[in-house]
Amino acid sequence: MSITGLSPAAIALNRFGLGAKPSEAPPTDARRWLTAQFDRFDARPAVFVALPDAGAMVKSYREQQQAMRQAARLAPTADTVPTKPAKTAEQMAVRQDFAQDVQALYRQAVQARTQSALETQAPFIERMVHFWSNHFCVSADNPQTSAFVGAFERDAIRPHVLGRFEDMLLAVEQHPAMLIYLNQIQSIGPDSLAARRAAARSPGKVRGLNENLGREVMELHTLGVRSGYTQADVTEFARALTGWSVGAQGPQDDGNADDFAFRPNLHEPGPRTILGKTYDQAGVEQARAVLIDFARSPATATHVATKLARHFAGDMPPPALVARLTATFTKSRGDLPSLYRTLIESAEGWAPTPLKFKTPWEWTVSALRGLGREQVGQLQMAGVQSQLGQPLWKPGSPAGWDDTAASWAAPDALLRRVEFAQRLVAPIGDTIDARVLGPKLIPASFSPATAEQVSRAESPGSALALLLISPDFLRR
Amino acid sequence: MIDRRSFLSFSAVGAGSLLVAPRMALATVPTDGRFVFIIQRGAADGLNIVIPYADPTYANLRGGLAIDPAKATKLDGSFALHPSLVEIAKMYGQRQALFVHAVASPYRDRSHFDGQNVLETGGTQPYEIKDGWLNRLVAMMPKSRDEAIALAPTVPMALRGPAQVTSYAPSALPTPSDDLMLRVGQLYAADPQLHPLWSSALEARGLAEGSATRQDPASLGKLTASFLTKPDGPRIAMLETGGWDTHTGQDGRLSAQLRALDTLLASLRDGLGPVWTRTTVLIATEFGRTAAANGTGGTDHGTGSAAMLVGGAVRGGRVVSDWPGLAPSKLYEGRDLKPTASMDSLIAGAAGQSLGIDPDHVARRLFGGASSMGDLIVV
Numbered sequence: 001m002s003i004t005g006l007s008p009a010a011i012a013l014n015r016f017g018l019g020a021k022p023s024e025a026p027p028t029d030a031r032r033w034l035t036a037q038f039d040r041f042d043a044r045p046a047v048f049v050a051l052p053d054a055g056a057m058v059k060s061y062r063e064q065q066q067a068m069r070q071a072a073r074l075a076p077t078a079d080t081v082p083t084k085p086a087k088t089a090e091q092m093a094v095r096q097d098f099a100q101d102v103q104a105l106y107r108q109a110v111q112a113r114t115q116s117a118l119e120t121q122a123p124f125i126e127r128m129v130h131f132w133s134n135h136f137c138v139s140a141d142n143p144q145t146s147a148f149v150g151a152f153e154r155d156a157i158r159p160h161v162l163g164r165f166e167d168m169l170l171a172v173e174q175h176p177a178m179l180i181y182l183n184q185i186q187s188i189g190p191d192s193l194a195a196r197r198a199a200a201r202s203p204g205k206v207r208g209l210n211e212n213l214g215r216e217v218m219e220l221h222t223l224g225v226r227s228g229y230t231q232a233d234v235t236e237f238a239r240a241l242t243g244w245s246v247g248a249q250g251p252q253d254d255g256n257a258d259d260f261a262f263r264p265n266l267h268e269p270g271p272r273t274i275l276g277k278t279y280d281q282a283g284v285e286q287a288r289a290v291l292i293d294f295a296r297s298p299a300t301a302t303h304v305a306t307k308l309a310r311h312f313a314g315d316m317p318p319p320a321l322v323a324r325l326t327a328t329f330t331k332s333r334g335d336l337p338s339l340y341r342t343l344i345e346s347a348e349g350w351a352p353t354p355l356k357f358k359t360p361w362e363w364t365v366s367a368l369r370g371l372g373r374e375q376v377g378q379l380q381m382a383g384v385q386s387q388l389g390q391p392l393w394k395p396g397s398p399a400g401w402d403d404t405a406a407s408w409a410a411p412d413a414l415l416r417r418v419e420f421a422q423r424l425v426a427p428i429g430d431t432i433d434a435r436v437l438g439p440k441l442i443p444a445s446f447s448p449a450t451a452e453q454v455s456r457a458e459s460p461g462s463a464l465a466l467l468l469i470s471p472d473f474l475r476r
Numbered sequence: 477m478i479d480r481r482s483f484l485s486f487s488a489v490g491a492g493s494l495l496v497a498p499r500m501a502l503a504t505v506p507t508d509g510r511f512v513f514i515i516q517r518g519a520a521d522g523l524n525i526v527i528p529y530a531d532p533t534y535a536n537l538r539g540g541l542a543i544d545p546a547k548a549t550k551l552d553g554s555f556a557l558h559p560s561l562v563e564i565a566k567m568y569g570q571r572q573a574l575f576v577h578a579v580a581s582p583y584r585d586r587s588h589f590d591g592q593n594v595l596e597t598g599g600t601q602p603y604e605i606k607d608g609w610l611n612r613l614v615a616m617m618p619k620s621r622d623e624a625i626a627l628a629p630t631v632p633m634a635l636r637g638p639a640q641v642t643s644y645a646p647s648a649l650p651t652p653s654d655d656l657m658l659r660v661g662q663l664y665a666a667d668p669q670l671h672p673l674w675s676s677a678l679e680a681r682g683l684a685e686g687s688a689t690r691q692d693p694a695s696l697g698k699l700t701a702s703f704l705t706k707p708d709g710p711r712i713a714m715l716e717t718g719g720w721d722t723h724t725g726q727d728g729r730l731s732a733q734l735r736a737l738d739t740l741l742a743s744l745r746d747g748l749g750p751v752w753t754r755t756t757v758l759i760a761t762e763f764g765r766t767a768a769a770n771g772t773g774g775t776d777h778g779t780g781s782a783a784m785l786v787g788g789a790v791r792g793g794r795v796v797s798d799w800p801g802l803a804p805s806k807l808y809e810g811r812d813l814k815p816t817a818s819m820d821s822l823i824a825g826a827a828g829q830s831l832g833i834d835p836d837h838v839a840r841r842l843f844g845g846a847s848s849m850g851d852l853i854v855v
Contacts, residue, residue, distance in 0.1 A: 141719075183723045186772035195771075206539050208771020212723045215586070215777070225587045226602070231809065234586075357669075387649050389629040396718050397517070399589045409669060410630040411677035412643045418660055419649035453663045458655050465652075466659055471667045 006352045007444035014442065015312060015349070015356065015476040017123035019366025022432075026443040034344050037122035038162060038337055045119070047112040048154040052105055054147040055176070055258025059248040061098040062257065066250075068094065102143045109150025110382040110392045117365045118374060125161060128340065130361070131311055133157045133393075135304075136172040136221055137400035138181040140393045148177035149393045151258060165304065165334030166295035173217060173291060174260035176246040182213035182398060185249070189242040189268025209268075214238035216398045222294035224303030229275055236272045240279060240287040243267030301329035307403070308339060313348040314355040315404040321348040352445075354475035357405035360388035362476070363417060367424060367468045370441045371432065388420060389413050417474070421465040429461020438467050447472050509754050509789060509830045510704045512744070513610055513634060513714045514737075516761035517592060518721035521775055522782030523767065523802075523813060524730055525561070526575045526795065530554045533767075533802040541726055541769045551575070555795045560734035563742035564786060571793035573786040574852065576822050578800055580763060580815030584808075586777035588721065591762030596634035598820060598843045607637025609842040610714055613827055614639040616841060617711070624712035625680060627700055635714050642676035642710070646699065693740035701747025704755070711831070715740070720761060726774040741786055753788035756830035756853060760784075760819060766811050767802050780813035783822060789830050791854050818846060825849035 012030035013020040020026070027033035068091050087095075120126040133153045140146035156175040160168035172178055179185050187210035188195050198207050214237040219225045243266045247255025255261055262284035271280035274290055281289050294300060305325030309317035325342050332338035343349050358366065364384060368376070385392045389408075395401045434454050439446045450470040457463035467473060528534050529545035530553060548556035549565040555577065557565050567573040583594035583602070590602035598609035614624045615638070626635050626643040635641045652660075657678070664670040680703075696715065703709045717737065722729050737759070745752050764781030780800075785792070800806050800814040808814040820843040828835030828848060835848035 183772060183774075186724055188771050190771065204539070206769055206771055210723055210770055210772040210774070211776050219587050219589075225590050226585075231586065231811075387647065397588065405669075406636055407630055409673060410626075410643045411673045411680060412629040412645055412647075414670065414673050415677040415681065416629060416647055416649060418652050418656065419647060422652045422656055423650055449666065450663065453659060457659060462653070462656055462659065465656055466663060469660060470663055471670055474670070 005445055006354065006442070008350060009443045010445045011350055011352070012124075014366065015354075016127065016344070018117055018120070018127055018362070019123075019369040020441045020443070021369050022372045022437055022440050026440075030350075031344050034124050035341065037124050038340075041122035041125040041162060042116075042120070043158045043161070044154070045112075045116045047115045048109075048150070048158070051109055051112060051150050051154070053258070054105060054151045055248070055256045057098075057101055057105065058144060058147050058176075059257040061094070062248060064094050065091070099143050102147045106140060106146045106149060106393075107380065107382045109153075110385070111376050111380075112150060113153065113392065114365065114368070114376045114379075114381045118368060118376060124340075128336070129153065129158055129161050131308075132161060132168060134395070134400040134403075135307060136168070136178070137395055137398060138177045138393070139395050139397065141396065142180075145177055145181045148175070148180065148258065151175075152177035153393075155258075160336075162337050165300075165329070165336060166292055168336075169221060169291055169295050170288065172221070173213070174244070176258055176260070178213070179244060179246050179260070182216055183210045184213040184241060185245045186210055187213070187238065187242050188266045189239060191270075192242060192266050192268055194263075194265040209235070209238050209242070211235060211238035213244075214241050217291070218294065220399055222291075222303070223297055223299040224306075227299035227303070233274050236274045237287070237290060239268040240272045240274070240290055243284065244287060295334055298326075298330065301326045301334075304334075304339075305329055308343060309348070310403050312343055312355070313346070313351070315406070318348045321346050354472075356476050357409045358474055358476055359401065359403075359408050360385060360390035360413070360417075361392065363474065364388065364420075366473070366476075367421065370437070370468070370473070371424070371428065371464075384420065388416050414469075418465070418469050421468040422461075424468070425461045425464040429459065429464050432464055433460065434463035434467045437464070438470075438472075441467075442472050509711070509756065509832060510748070510751060510787075511613075511712050511827055511830050512700065512704070512755065512757040512787075513712075514740075514757060514759045515592070515596070515632065515634065515714070515716050516720045516737075516759065517588070517716060517718045518761070519588060519591070519763050519765055519777055520720040520733075520761040520781060521722060521726065521730060521765040522577065522579075522761075522780065523764065524726070525558050525734065526551070526577050526782040526784075527556045527558065528554060528577070528799065528802065529556045531799070531802045533804075537768045537802055539769050541773070541775070551795050554799065555797075558730070558734050560731045561738050563738045563745075564784070567741075567745075567786050568793055572788055572790055573784065574790050574792040575795045575797075576783045576785070576817050576849075577795060577797035578780045578813055578815055579760075579783050579817040579819050579822060580780050581819040583763065584779065586763065586779075588762060588777070593633060595760065595762045595819065596632065598823075600844075608632070608634035609823065610634040610712065611637030611639050611641060612842050613831075613838065614641060614712060616833055616838065617831065623679075623710040624714070625703055625710040627696060627703075627713060627715045632714060632716055640672060640676065642680045644677075644680035644699075644703070646695070693736040694743040697740045697743025697745075698747045701744050701749075701751075705748060705751050722765070723770065723774040723776060724772045726769075745788075755787040756789045756826055757786045758783065758823065758826050759786070760823075764813050767807055767813055768811070778812035779808045780815040783819065785822075785826055785852060787830075789853050791852060796849075817849075820846040821849045822852075825852045829853035 008030035009026035012033055016034055140149045152175050156171040188207050190208040195207050215234045243263045245261050245263045247259040247261045248257040271278050279286050279289055305322045309321045313321050328338050328342040450472050454463045454466050527543050535542045545556050547559050550556050564573050581595045582600040583591045593602045596608050597605040599605035624641045629645045631643050664674045700713050719733055760783040761781050763779055765775035765778040770776050798816040800816050824839035825835050825848040828838035830853050839846045839848040
C-alpha cells in the first residue's frame with residue numbers, strides 16, 4: 001500500500017526540515033514556518049565554535065616533520081650515498097600521534113554536526129547546509145583533509161548558506177580542506193619562478209601542473225559535466241589556479257595553516273583563455289575572475305537548479321521546476337534565499353506522496369529527532385554513519401553522495417537500518433508509546449497500515465523500532 | 477522463538493524466491509561458470525600496472541614514476557607486470573591471467589563519474605541507459621540462476637535494473653530479534669520497493685551465516701568465494717574498489733592498491749577451491765591516466781588503460797594488445813594512451829564465453845550491437 005495524502009505539515013517537517021520532534025507542535029502555516037527560519041538560523045553554533053583548531057594541529061605537525069627531516073639531514077651517516085632515508089621511529093610516532101589527533105577531531109566534528117541538527121531552530125536551513133556541503137564536498141580520506149573537514153563546513157559553507165552562490169564558491173575554493181583534497185597546493189606553473197629555479201637546481205625533476213581542482217570546479221562545483229568546455233579549458237584554468245595555496249607550508253612561512261595563501265612564485269605567468277574569454281589579470285585575481293564568471297554562467301544556474309530540484313521534488317527532477325529555479329538563479333545572481341523561496345513556493349515540492357528515500361544521514365537524524373533526543377551524547381555518530389553506509393564527509397569522491405533512491409534503497413542497507421533502529425530504541429523503548437508518536441512525526445498522514453503493524457508489535461520497543469523503519473519514516 | 481534458518485526459509489518461500497530452490501535446477505544450466513566483475517573506481521593507471529617497458533618513450537614520459545622493468549615481472553617481450561602483483565604474476569605463469577591493453581569504453585571525456593556510468597551501463601553516452609550491463613546479463617541467465625550479488629551494502633550501477641539482485645557486506649551492528657525481522661517483513665509486504673529489497677537482504681544474510689565479518693581484502697575475497705560456492709548461491713558477483721585516482725604520490729599509493737587487489741584475488745582463488753577452474757574475474761576501470769607524469773608525482777585523467785581477466789577458466793598467459801605506441805603523434809589528443817581495443821567487446825566475450833551464452837548475443841543485449849572479443853575462455 002502506498003502512502004498517500006501527506007499533509008503540508010508533514011511535508012514541511014520531513015521533506016524540507018530534518019524530521020519532526022515530538023515536543024514541537026506541527027506548523028499551521030507550513031510555508032511560513034519555512035521562510036521564518038531564514039531569520040532563526042545560527043551560522044556559528046557553539047558546538048562548531050568549540051572544535052579544536054585544525055590549523056594549529058596541522059601546523060604543529062608540519063613543523064615537527066620539518067625539524068626531524070632537518071635533523072636527519074644533519075646527522076652523520078656511514079652511508080655516503082644520499083638515498084631517501086627510511087622513516088625513523090620518532091617520525092613514525094609523530095605521524096601516528098597526528099593521525100590519532102585528527103581522528104579525534106573528525107569524530108568531534110561529526111558529533112557537532114549532529115548536535116547542531118538536533119538543536120537547530122532552523123532545520124530547513126540546516127538541511128541546506130548539508131546539501132551544499134555535499135555539493136562542494138571534500139572527502140576526509142587523508143589526515144590533513146580530515147583535520148579540516150569540520151572547519152570547512154563551519155567556515156566555508158555555513159556563513160554563506162543564506163548568502164550568494166559565488167561567495168560560497170570563493171570561500172570553498174580558498175579553503176585549505178579543498179586546496180589539500182584536490183591537490184591544488186602541489187600544482188606549480190610550468191613557467192613559474194619556482195619551476196624555473198627548481199629546473200636550474202635539479203634539471204631531471206618534473207614539477208608542474210595538477211589539474212584535479214580545476215577540472216572538478218568546472219565539472220562538479222559550477223558548470224557541470226558536458227556543458228561545453230574542453231580539455232584545453234580545464235588545463236588553462238589549472239594554470240590560472242597555480243599559486244592558490246595554504247599558509248604555514250614551509251619553515252620560513254609564519255602564516256596559519258587554516259588560511260588561504262597566494263604564492264606568486266608558483267603562479268604561471270601570462271594571460272589565460274578559458275571558454276573563449278581572455279583573462280589577463282595578475283596573480284590571485286586571475287582565477288578569482290574565472291570563478292566569478294563560472295558562478296554567473298547559465299550552465300551553472302542549470303546545474304545547481306537541477307540538483308536542488310532533485311533534492312526536494314524527486315529523483316527525476318520536474319523540468320518546469322528546474323526551469324523556474326534556473327531563472328531565479330540567473331535573475332537573482334545566485335542569491336540562495338531566492339532559490340529557497342522558489343522551492344517553497346513551488347507546487348512540485350509539495351506533492352503529497354513521498355518523493356525521496358532518506359539517505360542514511362537523513363534517516364538517522366530524523367530518527368534521533370523523532371525520539372525526542374536533545375543531545376547526541378555518547379552516541380558515536382561517525383561509527384553509526386559508517387555502519388549505515390554513508391560515513392559523514394567521506395563519500396570517497398569529489399562528486400559527493402548521490403541523491404537518488406537507487407543509491408540507498410538496497411537490500412543490505414535496509415537490514416542495517418533495522419539493526420540500528422533496534423539498538424537505538426533498546427534503552428528507551430518502554431518510555432515512548434509508538435502509537436502516539438507516529439501521528440506526531442507524520443502529522444495527519446500516518447498510514448493506517450503502519451499504524452496497525454505498530455499497534456500489534458510484541459513490545460513497546462519493537463513498536464518503536466518498527467515505526468522508525470516503516471515505509472512512512474524511510475521516505476520524505 | 478523462531479529458528480533463524482526456518483524463518484529465513486519461510487520468508488523466502490513467501491517471496492517466491494530461490495533460497496529453497498531445488499538443486500535439480502543446476503542441471504538446467506548449460507555451464508556452471510562463475511563471473512565476477514571488479515570495478516576499479518578512480519581511473520587506474522594501466523601504464524604502470526601492465527608496463528610497456530619495450531616502448532622507447534615510456535621511461536621518458538614517466539620520469540621518476542617509470543617502473544624499472546628489472547623489478548617488474550616480464551610478461552613477454554613488450555610488457556611487464558607491476559611488482560606488487562605477486563599472486564597475479566603466478567596466475568599468469570599458470571596461464572590463468574590475461575591482460576588487455578590500450579582498452580577503453582566508448583567514453584572519451586575525462587570525468588570519473590560519467591566514465592564510470594558508461595562503463596557500468598554499457599551505453600555510449602553517460603546516462604543514456606538506465607540499467608547496468610551486469611543486470612542485463614543476469615536477465616539472460618536461465619531462470620533458475622537469476623541471482624547476482626554486490627559485495628557492498630548498496631547496489632552499484634552495473635548491477636542495477638529490473639533483474640533481482642542482492643547486496644551484502646559484513647555488519648558490526650547487533651542482529652535484530654527474529655520477531656522484529658518477521659514483523660518488518662509484514663510491514664513491507666505491500667510495498668513494491670521495499671518488499672523485494674527485504675527478501676534479498678534476508679537471503680544474502682542466510683547465505684553468509686558463519687562467513688567472514690571483516691572488510692579487508694583477504695576477508696572480502698573469502699566472503700565472495702563463500703557466496704559463489706553455495707549450491708544455491710549467486711553465480712555472478714560484483715566488487716567495488718576505490719582509491720585509484722593517483723594525482724599525487726602515485727608510487728606508494730598504486731603499490732598499496734595493487735597489493736590489496738592481489739590479496740583479494742588470491743583469497744578468492746583459495747576460497748573457491750575447485751570452483752576456481754570454472755571462474756572468470758574481470759577487473760576494469762573507467763579510463764586510464766595521462767601518458768606523461770604530471771607535475772606532482774602523479775598522473776591526471778586519461779583515456780586508454782589495461783583490463784585484466786583472471787581465473788581458472790581464462791585462457792591466460794597472454795597480453796592481448798594492438799599496441800598504439802606512446803610517441804607524441806600516437807597519443808590520443810596528444811596526451812593519453814590511444815584505445816585500440818573495445819571494453820564492451822572484451823566484456824561481452826568474457827561474460828558470454830564464461831557463462832556459456834552466445835557472446836555475440838551478449839554483445840547485442842548488453843551493448844547494442846558491439847562485436848565480442850574471441851578466444852578468452854577455456855572451453
